[in-house]
Amino acid sequence: MKTKQWVVWLIAAVALIALGIFAHNRIHFDWRVFLEQLHAADWRRIVLGICLIYVAYVFRAARWALFVRPTKKVSTFSVLGSQVIGFTAVAIFGRLADLVRPYLVARRVNLPLGSQIAVYTVERMFDMGSMALIFSTVLLFAHDSIGLPHHELMVRVAKFGLLGTFALAAFAVAVRASGHIVAAAARRMLHPLSPALAESVASKIGAFRDGLNAIGSFKDFAIAVAISLSMWGLITSAYLETTHAFVNSPQLSSMTLSRCMLLMAASMGGSIVQLPIIGWFTTIGVTTTAMQKLFDVAWEPALGCGAMLLVVTFMCIIPVGLIWAQFEHVSLKKVTEESEHAGEEAALHAEVAE
Numbered sequence: 280m281k282t283k284q285w286v287v288w289l290i291a292a293v294a295l296i297a298l299g300i301f302a303h304n305r306i307h308f309d310w311r312v313f314l315e316q317l318h319a320a321d322w323r324r325i326v327l328g329i330c331l332i333y334v335a336y337v338f339r340a341a342r343w344a345l346f347v348r349p350t351k352k353v354s355t356f357s358v359l360g361s362q363v364i365g366f367t368a369v370a371i372f373g374r375l376a377d378l379v380r381p382y383l384v385a386r387r388v389n390l391p392l393g394s395q396i397a398v399y400t401v402e403r404m405f406d407m408g409s410m411a412l413i414f415s416t417v418l419l420f421a422h423d424s425i426g427l428p429h430h431e432l433m434v435r436v437a438k439f440g441l442l443g444t445f446a447l448a449a450f451a452v453a454v455r456a457s458g459h460i461v462a463a464a465a466r467r468m469l470h471p472l473s474p475a476l477a478e479s480v481a482s483k484i485g486a487f488r489d490g491l492n493a494i495g496s497f498k499d500f501a502i503a504v505a506i507s508l509s510m511w512g513l514i515t516s517a518y519l520e521t522t523h524a525f526v527n528s529p530q531l532s533s534m535t536l537s538r539c540m541l542l543m544a545a546s547m548g549g550s551i552v553q554l555p556i557i558g559w560f561t562t563i564g565v566t567t568t569a570m571q572k573l574f575d576v577a578w579e580p581a582l583g584c585g586a587m588l589l590v591v592t593f594m595c596i597i598p599v600g601l602i603w604a605q606f607e608h609v610s611l612k613k614v615t616e617e618s619e620h621a622g623e624e625a626a627l628h629a630e631v632a633e
Contacts, residue, residue, distance in 0.1 A: 313579040316527055320583070324524035328517040328591040335517075336362055336596065338510040342405070342503055343384065346398045346493035353388050360603050361387055367600025368611045370593055375615060382618035383609070392621050397490030404451065404487075408444050409507040410547075413515065414540050415440035421537045433541070451491060458488030514592065518543055521584065521591045528580035531570070538574060545569035546588060563589055 340359035347353050365380030381395035418437035454461050462484040469477035494500050518539050525531040534542075546566045567585035570576040576584070604611055 312577075313583055316525060316580045316583045319525075319527045320587070321524040321526055324520045325587055325591060328520040328524075329595045331513045331517040331520065332592055332595055333599075335510045335513040336366070338506050338513065339402075342506045342510070343398060343402065345499060345503055345506070346401060346490075347384070347388060347390070347395075348499070349493055349495040350394060351388055351390060357387065358384050360607060363596060363600045364604050364607070364609055364611070364614075366596050367604065368615050370597050370600075371611060372615050375619060376611075378618040378622040379611075379614055382621055383614065393486075394489065394493075396622065397486050398493050399490075400483075400487050401490035401493060404447065404490075405503060405507040406511070408447055409504075409511045410543075411440040411444045413508070413511055414544065415444070417536055417540050421535075451487075454484060454488050455491040455494075458484060458491075462488070515539065515543065517591055518546075518588065521588050524587070525580050525584050528576055528584070530574045530576045531580055531584055534574075541573055542566065542569060542588075545573075546592070559589060559594070562593070 337355065337359065340362045341355040343358050343362065344353050344355045347358070361380055361383035365376070365383060368376035368379040378396065378399075381399045382392060384390075384398075385392040385395040415437040418433050419441075450461075462481040465484055466477045466481040469480055494503065515536075519534060519536065522531045522534040522539065522542070546562065546569070548565065563582070563585045566588055567578070567581045570581040570584060571578055601611075
């Protein structure tokens with residue numbers, strides 16, 4: 280496993296170096312202008328963006344506590360540290376550390392890891408649904424969306440996003456009501472193509488069903504939706520504040536909500552495969568290129584804004600997480616390895632149970 284990871288990192292590093300050489304030869308970049316853009320930035324807005332992200336972590340912890348409530352009543356603060364430390368691990372070690380949060384929560388509240396992985400699965404569903412709903416609604420109804428690049432394509436994407444959100448909700452309802460039937464149907468449909476794939480999908484549907492059991496009532500569902508939309512509203516506001524901080528760039532200082540949606544989509548797309556350290560630069564590269572190509576932002580302010588967006592929305596949690604980990608006597612490297620191993624064991628047990 281570790282050998283494969285190092286091979287992936289090496290390939291990614293070589294690709295990143297090659298991309299840097301290509302960019303150096305093709306793009307005229309003035310480091311003096313870049314530093315001037317950073318110096319002229321409104322740092323109050325950047326600090327405000329960081330504060331908004333910190334509040335979003337509190338909302339995320341409150342939602343997790345809500346999902347755990349049907350099994351065990353816990354407070355928001357009791358799981359907040361696990362969220363902060365978990366996202367710090369992801370920021371440093373990449374997506375390999377995705378299971379740190381459910382692992383730490385399970386250990387703190389004394390519940391099986393499988394139950395918290397199920398909660399994590401549902402959390403991802405609410406994140407995708409909330410972001411898709413906000414993205415699609417803004418692009419379809421915001422008055423300034425008409426001026427977006429490739430407007431007709433964006434409208435089609437927004438409509439597809441809304442339909443996808445409703446389809447996801449319908450699928451969740453079906454799984455919540457008859458998870459075993461849905462899993463069996465998926466197994467039968469996929470088995471002719473690949474028995475291993477069929478079992479894997481059926482197992483994941485089972486885990487998804489277990490996670491949905493964390494939603495105890497329609498009231499809890501409504502609260503979870505409200506928390507999710509509020510949290511992503513805070514994240515969107517952090518993006519806007521950070522772009523508006525670059526006052527010397529007309530395109531960034533006047534960034535609209537519709538344009539911010541496209542920038543967020545590009546930024547999140549660049550962070551899907553988050554490798555340790557290297558992922559920071561790939562995310563900055565994708566975000567910077569999106570600003571330059573979509574909104575004609577000069578390379579210098581685009582790079583400065585891309586770097587600040589990474590700091591504000593992703594890396595600002597690292598200092599707090601490192602301090603919190605020290606107080607809780609948690610080694611990030613050790614807990615990342617333990618959570619990965621425990622996750623593999625939990626998946627194996629789930630397959631056996633199925």
